[in-house]
Amino acid sequence: MNEERDLVRLSEIGSFLRERRKKAGLSQDQLAARCDLTKSNISNIENGKKDFNFTTFLEYSKGLGKQPKELLNKEFDFSKDWSLKK
16 A cells, blocks of 8 residues: 555545536535535545545445446546656
């Protein structure tokens, strides 16, 4: 596990999820009310402060009213080189 590299990943993924939430017209409170996540958990994910498991991702997707595959599309390049360049 490379903590420094993973923080970059989490930050980008969190920003991506925040954009999807805002595009859906939802506040963090509204998203939390629609799924089994707390506002604090959502905030930590969107700010790249919290690693999360797949079941949390499924809940986030549920709150957005999206199928998980809709969030795992070509809009966000999960295959990109995440290594840190020095």
